Amino acid sequence: MMTPSTIHPFDQKSGADKLMGTMGMTGLLLLVAAVAALAGTAGFMGIGACAGLCALLVYAIIIFKKPVVGLYTAVVLSFLLIGMGRYVTGLQVGLGMDAILLFTYVALFFNRFKERINWTPAKKDITVLATIWFGYSLFQIVNPEARSFEAWFSGRGIGLYMFLLVPLTLMLIDTREKLFRFLIIWGICSLLVTAKGIMQKTMGVDAWEQGWLNEGNFKTHVLFGKLRVFSFLSDAGQFGANQAYSGVVASILVAAVRGWKLKLFFLVVALTAFYGMVVSGTRGALSIPFTGFALFFLLRKNKMVLTMGAVLLIGIIYFFKFTTIGQGNADIRRMRTAFDPNDASLQVRLDNQRILKSYLASRPFGGGIGHGGVKAQRFLPNAYLSQIPTDSWYVLIWVEQGIVGLVLHLFILFYILLKASYHIMFRIRDPMNKMVMAALASGMFGVMVASYGNAVLGQMPTNVLIYMSMALLLNNKKFETDNKENNIATAKK
DSSP states (O other): OOOGGGSOGGGSOOHHHHHTSHHHHHHHHHHHHHHHHHHHHHHHHHHHHHHHHHHHHHHHHHHHHOTHHHHHHHHHHHHHHHHHTTTSTTOOHHHHHHHHHHHHHHHHHHHTTTTOOOOGGGOSHHHHHHHHHHHHHHHGGGOTTOOOHHHHHHTTHHHHHHHHHHHHHHHHOOSHHHHHHHHHHHHHHHHHHHHHHHHHHHHOOOHHHHHHIIIIIHHHHEETTEEOOOTTSSSHHHHHHHHHHHHHHHHHHHHHOOSHHHHHHHHHHHHHHHHHHHHTTOGGGGHHHHHHHHHHHHHHTOHHHHHHHHHHHHHHHHHHHHOOTTTTSHHHHHHHGGGOTTOHHHHHHHHHHHHHHHHHTTOTTOSOTTOSSGGGGGTOTTOSGGGSOOOSHHHHHHHHHHHHHHHHHHHHHHHHHHHHHHIIIIIOOOHHHHHHHHHHHHHHHHHHHHTTTSSOTTSTTHHHHHHHHHHHHTTGGGGOTTOTTTTTOOTTO
């Protein structure tokens, strides 16, 4: 009797032969009949729906075979979902992100069903911190000050996305090849949103974007007749900050990667991203390259690099604060106001913080997730906290989760940054790995600083990129060249 290994190739049943069986033919005929019926009743719309369903089925099969594709998809969607919401009425942006992340977990479960999932890669301190933060967010449902579960649900991403993304990143991005694929996808998305921003600046906004401006957003996005570019993202503030973030990371990656093609790619990403930062008119975004590059120079532990970097940063600050060069350019003129301590916008924010300080003194757990700032007027139009703009990400955390939540949040951020910086300076030996991790840490620090002025960290796509970067930074050993298990990919591609 022949064993499976000795069966002649021509004697094996192919996929077509199996399809000729009773069950296969029945299923195929039913599918064809369903498609024909739908096309006959709904015409081209029916055919389009069938094509869409088939494409969705193929995509689902791909994710079940390679769950990491689901994680990459989450990165792409984080850039596009909010912009899509301007064109598709009623699109649930947050639910779309929830769905792809949860589906990726399902795919991971079935992909490794036979051998059982090995959760060891996810058993790290970053996972514990993400779980604690999510647990505190769940506690906010029963916060005595909270008045609306709908408001909490609208703000669930504050704790949920870190909780979902960190373990997935630890489990799925475990080789250098996958790491660089993530960075390239990030770069491509940055180029796309910059291209859309350039279209808005040169050709103006389209009808749907004009409708969004007409809803009241023109007050903050059309200043003195000049459009603050917002691209696909939630607003100009997020666009400018995210592009500054992408620019810092891409600039450092230029020096990290090998091969002229990758160097050229990341150089183009960096230059276009910084251009996007400028045309967004987001003054607070300037702090990202300043502080991000400052940390990078420090992480390099090279006196010459540190000195040259300090001279460069001081020169840029001097240009904006003490000269009037380029004052005729509206973008430069607006950026220059970021260095004015008497700026009217800054004074209003400080006044709001003084008001909130008095109110929150007796509320250590805050007013509840989704209950702070003007966005809360959707659920609580007459609530006290919904009448006062929060502006800053940290002020938002303070208002909604109290001083307890703010201290916990800052502890998590600085724990990750300091531990990652220590590893970069003293533990990581591989030069490329050291530079890549330095890029991620520098970008993260820049976003942390910029989040004092704007709610940068908690919005897509920055939050998705930050949470994934956190996991990668504290999993840096996976990408060392002396790790033979994962030394199968190279950045030369």
